[in-house]
Amino acid sequence: MSKPVLLIRAHGNEEDAQALADIGVRSLIDPYLQISAADDAEQAKTLLSLLTSSPDPLWLIATSANAINYWAQVIGEELLRKSITVRKNLQFAAIGERTSDTLRQYGAREILVPTEATGLALANLLISEHPSGHALIPGGNLAMKDLPTSLSASGWHTTSAVVYTTKTVVHVPASAQLLRDQEIAAVLLRSPSAVRALTHFVPSPKIPLVCAGETTARAVEAQGLAVAAVSSGPTPRGVADTLRELLER
Numbered sequence: 001m002s003k004p005v006l007l008i009r010a011h012g013n014e015e016d017a018q019a020l021a022d023i024g025v026r027s028l029i030d031p032y033l034q035i036s037a038a039d040d041a042e043q044a045k046t047l048l049s050l051l052t053s054s055p056d057p058l059w060l061i062a063t064s065a066n067a068i069n070y071w072a073q074v075i076g077e078e079l080l081r082k083s084i085t086v087r088k089n090l091q092f093a094a095i096g097e098r099t100s101d102t103l104r105q106y107g108a109r110e111i112l113v114p115t116e117a118t119g120l121a122l123a124n125l126l127i128s129e130h131p132s133g134h135a136l137i138p139g140g141n142l143a144m145k146d147l148p149t150s151l152s153a154s155g156w157h158t159t160s161a162v163v164y165t166t167k168t169v170v171h172v173p174a175s176a177q178l179l180r181d182q183e184i185a186a187v188l189l190r191s192p193s194a195v196r197a198l199t200h201f202v203p204s205p206k207i208p209l210v211c212a213g214e215t216t217a218r219a220v221e222a223q224g225l226a227v228a229a230v231s232s233g234p235t236p237r238g239v240a241d242t243l244r245e246l247l248e249r
Helices: 013-022 042-053 065-075 077-086 097-105 119-129 146-153 175-180 192-201 214-222 236-248
Strands: 005-007 027-029 033-037 058-062 090-094 134-140 157-168 186-189 209-211
Touching (some): 005 175, 013 236, 033 065, 033 192, 042 058, 058 065, 058 097, 065 134, 065 157, 090 097, 090 119, 119 146, 146 157, 186 192, 186 214, 186 236, 209 236
Parallel strands (some): 005 027, 058 134, 134 157
Antiparallel strands (some): 033 157
């Protein structure tokens, strides 16, 4: 295949590139997003204070690996790990298996994970098994509201904190012209923010758009664009297999 698959998320593209290379598909990494720790650390510290001092049973909910890793970056990795491991009445939930792996690195155990990696699916699972609770939810400035909104409507108490920010890059990515010239085989999109970043530079791409999940697919459709394929799972191998099937067709 002469044309590469374009990978545009802020970081972590190397795993997708390797999975594609393993099945003989070329890729091009060109981030359209940039992610950094939140400038204001107060929300991250407030969330930590609740984790360490609240007498009530708590749930720590991870909506992404970034949410946990950047929270740890802001307050200190060892402090977060110690706070998680020493607390007794703390339960855990994560939006997907890869995100739950990040939680485990900080001492979490027995993590509740829905079969579908969406905020709404996680909320429904929590509500079905636990009629009430207090959830701590670190996240980004563009985090979807399905999870806290659904939990709150069901009687849960939620405390969210912005611990990282996601922005579209300032410069025009070099691959934007390749997209316009249709010199890209397909674009892999892993988040609604990636969809917005892509269409910021190329409003009407004529390239197949492949999504790593249904939430991202809905964001593509909201832009009036067609989804070429949706991966059955967000893992690099799962996405690579979906891309291969699409490109072979």
